[in-house]
Amino acid sequence: MKDINAKTPMDKLTEGGTIYTAGNAREFKTGDWRSTKPIYLKDKCKQCGLCFPVCPDNAIPVNKEQKREDFDYDYCKGCGVCAKVCPFNAITME
């Protein structure tokens, strides 16, 4: 499926656009739907862990030390829920 893109001729497209592989939502970068953008202020962050469970798009990566990292803007749609739940003002919306 990876070889199908906006230049693929009609005879090489699947019928009805059916996708014959699983787990391909990752390939569809939805970050450009965003109109406001969350900014992560690392200095203010206490790693309390309240923000990433509320992200509807799994756009706050968490590393092996259970610490959050900067936003994954490929998928963040800028809903602002994370900024709302942050008790330390470590996320601002721009």
Added chain:
Amino acid sequence: MSIRERLSGNEAAAIAMRQINPDVVAAFPITPSTEIPQYFSTFVSNGVVDTEFVAVESEHSAMSACIGAEAAGGRAMTATSANGLSLMWEMIYIASSLRLPIVMSLVNRAVSGPLNIHNDHSDAMGVRDAGWVMLFSENNQEAYDNLLMAHRIAENPSVRLPLMVCQDGFITSHSIENIELEEDEFVKKFVGTYKPEHYLLNDKEPIAIGPLDLQAYLFEHKAQQAEAMKNAKKVILEVAEEFEKATGRKYSFFEEYRMEDAEYVIVCMNSTAGTAKYTADLLRDKGIKAGVLKIRVFRPFPAEEIAKSLSKAKAVAVLDKADGLNAVGGPLFTDVTSAMYVNDVKVPTVNYIYGIGGRDTKSDDIEKVYNDLAEIVKSGKVENPYRYLGLRRDK
């Protein structure tokens, strides 16, 4: 061996469905097609079919359930009429664009309003651009035969489009006529088992059906549907040929009745063709060269073949059992005339809107059309190409 029976059009359709034995039938009752799911649910209760019958709460859900079943890898069928089809409208397009070969028995009825439950073709004409293969049936025999051929056409890998078999509400759906049925075993073999290449319930191949299809893709996917519709022409003829070899009953894109030397030709669909043939016979006895072109395959529209068939006529009348309400004529008329224009056939042609809301169309009415055609040939001009047949009007 064929079995001689006498059945209504609805019974014939239900029996065809019993013999096809689809995996799922989802339907909601609506006059005049109600009897089809009613008879079919009896077959389910009596255990003579293996079908899962889904008694849905609306036609929108009936078509949605058929889409789900067909996408899952099953064979799904339904039946409806008029406003039931209108309620399905959104899902009608989903079915064809997802390339799901669902088969529907459409018993034609006027789409309200004002409220009317009788026959015309406004329901079918409302979905004529939806990407479904559309077959029309003159009588119960054709409604039955078209259903037996339906899956072979719809499921062909070069087609994969849904298909509807139309017949006239009450006029054929509720009239009992002689019919030749085929043996259950023959139908089972002729229709065959459905083995889709890709389907949702295949745990070896997880797939996603109907994804977001934006500017970069929908154009090409629609062109694929158009291509499939063109491919359907060849498949329809191949299936008809095989069907004729087995049953002796011949089908094509259309039936040409006394067309060899016909000067005055009536083009029509469904039951009116019977009246038109009868009238053509009466006129032939008087030495008037009348002919009938009965369209069976309305989608894909066999434009080139129709134009060729009409090319030797002196005048043509296209009978539409649905008005286009576009101030120029009915949908069949605009399709036939554009087919003639594109294929360089120049024959004076008129349109008659007729039979709306179940208004009877008798042989006298048809004879008037033939007389009008003779008048057109005599005068050499078509005064008004957009006419109503048998309309009450003061001036």
